[in-house]
Amino acid sequence: MSTLIFGHKSPDTDAITSAITFAQYEKLSGNTDVEGVALGTPNDETKYALDFFKVEAPRVITKAAPETDTVELVDHNEAQQSVDDRAEVTIAKVIDHHRVANFETAAPLYMNIQPLGSCQSIIYGMYQDAGFEITPTTAGLMASGLISDTLLLKSPTTTARDKQIFAELQQIAGIDLSEYGLNMLKAGTNLAARTDKDLIDGDAKTFDMNGTKVRVAQINTVDLNEIYARQDAIEAAMQAEVDADGYGLFLTVATDILNSNSVGIALGATDKVEAAFGKQFDANKRMDLPGVVSRKKQVVPQLTAAF
Numbered sequence: 414m415s416t417l418i419f420g421h422k423s424p425d426t427d428a429i430t431s432a433i434t435f436a437q438y439e440k441l442s443g444n445t446d447v448e449g450v451a452l453g454t455p456n457d458e459t460k461y462a463l464d465f466f467k468v469e470a471p472r473v474i475t476k477a478a479p480e481t482d483t484v485e486l487v488d489h490n491e492a493q494q495s496v497d498d499r500a501e502v503t504i505a506k507v508i509d510h511h512r513v514a515n516f517e518t519a520a521p522l523y524m525n526i527q528p529l530g531s532c533q534s535i536i537y538g539m540y541q542d543a544g545f546e547i548t549p550t551t552a553g554l555m556a557s558g559l560i561s562d563t564l565l566l567k568s569p570t571t572t573a574r575d576k577q578i579f580a581e582l583q584q585i586a587g588i589d590l591s592e593y594g595l596n597m598l599k600a601g602t603n604l605a606a607r608t609d610k611d612l613i614d615g616d617a618k619t620f621d622m623n624g625t626k627v628r629v630a631q632i633n634t635v636d637l638n639e640i641y642a643r644q645d646a647i648e649a650a651m652q653a654e655v656d657a658d659g660y661g662l663f664l665t666v667a668t669d670i671l672n673s674n675s676v677g678i679a680l681g682a683t684d685k686v687e688a689a690f691g692k693q694f695d696a697n698k699r700m701d702l703p704g705v706v707s708r709k710k711q712v713v714p715q716l717t718a719a720f
Contacts, residue, residue: 414446414480414481414482414483415446415447415448415480415481416439416444416446416447416448416481416483416484416485416505417447417448417450417474417477417480417481417483417484417485418432418435418436418439418447418448418449418450418484418485418486418487419432419449419450419451419452419471419474419477419484419486419487419496420432420451420452420486420487420488420489420532421452421488421489421494421495421618422452422453422494422495422496422618423452423453423614423615423616423617423618424451424452424453424455424456424459425456425458425459425561425562425616426455426456426458426459426462426557426558426560426561426562426597427488427531427532427533427558427559427561427562428451428487428488428489428532428558429451429455429459429463429470429471430459430462430533430554430555430557430558431487431488431508431531431532431533431536431558432449432450432451432471432487432488433449433468433471433554434533434536434540434551434554434555434558435449435485435487435508435536436448436449437449437551438536438539438540438543438545439485441543441545442543447485448471448472449471450471450472450473450474451470451471451472451473451474452473452474452475452495452496453473454470454473455470456601456615456616457600457601457603457606457607458561458597458598458600458601458633459557459561459601460600461596461597461600461601462553462554462557462561462597465553465593465597466550466553466554466557467550468550468554474496475496475497476496476497476498477496477498477499477501477502478498478501478502481502482502482503483502483503483504483505484496484499484502484503484504484505485504485505485506485507485508486504486506486507486508486509487507487508487509487532487536488508488509488510488511488532489509489511490507490509490511490513490514490516490526491511491512491514491515491516491620491621492515492516493515493619493620493621493626494618494619503518503519503520504518504522505522505523506522506523506524506525507522507523507524507525507526508524508525508526508532508535508536508539509524509525509526509532509535510526510527510528510529510530510531510532510534510535510562510709511526511709512709512713512714513526514620514621515621525539528572529570529572529574529575530559530562530563530566530568530570530571530572530575531558531559531561531562531563531575532558532562533554533555533556533557533558533559533562534559534572534574534575534578536555537555537578537581537582538578547582547585548585549585549586549587552582552585552586553582553586553588553593555578555582556579556582556583556586556590556593556594557594557597559575559578559579559582560579560590560593560594560597560598561597561598563575564598564633564668564670564673564706565591565594565595565598566579567673567706568706568707568710569706569707569710569711570707570709570710598633598670599635599670601633602633602634602635602670604632604634604639604640604643605639608650609643609646609647609649609650610650610653612630612632612643612647612650613630613632613647613650613651613654613663613665614630615630615632616630616631616632616633617629617630617631618708619660620713620716620717622662622716622717622720623717623720625661625662625682625720626658626659626660626661627660627661627662627663627664627716627720628654628655628658628660628662628663628664629664629665629666629708629712629713629716630651630663630664630665630666631665631666631667631668631708632665632666632667632668633668633670634667634668634669634670635669635670635671636669637667637669637674637676640667640676640678641697641699644678644697644698644699647665647678648678648680648698651663651665651678651680652680655680655681660680660681661681661682662679662680662681662682662683662685662686662716663679663680663681664677664678664679664686664712664716665677665678665679666702666705666708666712668705668706670706673704673706674701674702674703674704674705674706675702675703675705675706676699676700676701676702677690677694677699677700677702678698678699678700679694679698679700682720685716685719685720686700686716686719687700688719689712689715689716689718689719690702690715
């Protein structure tokens, strides 16, 4: 049985490319019976990256236990963000840059969790430490994950180490990563071609906050008016998921990637959102969130504190 390596549900570019590059790392380490897979299909941003570097998208799985007894997690650790049957398999490794929550194992494991801008930044360091060659294609995939999670180094999650890695990856990849990165991010903002459900599911994570099931979705755009024009339909799609999955709060954060500002739209415990950010929703049921671009650093901790 192959060990399966995968990122979180509703995978973003960092999750999918990390599964690919960490599977390569394991093979270079001598662990040849591994496979990088995904818990969902690539979004438009990720498709752009994979197409640009001519890399095949990972196979999508919904359960792990039918085909393996061992898995390795990248870009996540929380149970509700992982494969549904992960309690039935052994987690051998976790490579992540998020908070640790709702996580326990029956056996010891290897964990590499660092407060960096992307999971790919951690994996890049592991390649360096092991002395493994990073090809231009691998460098491109690593950079794609870093660009996606830091919004081209604009996010407050960006560290000095991330900036150093970006510069080094640019040399290896042999392309202008700033130009490439902006094109990649823009590829993920073609909202007209996506359904309302696609918009709220494309980059969404579920959290347990003091016993409340909280869903936080993020939609990147270059024009917030596109969100405003579809707000009623987006709220209807959110309500359908609240009814189906029992979320106590569903918050969608629409982020203008050019101006680094966001707007929040919420259903459920909106009072917790107001408490988290110290402001109220306006008459249009929107909350302006100037300077907010990072769910990990600027949304989840604040909501956790409010709950």
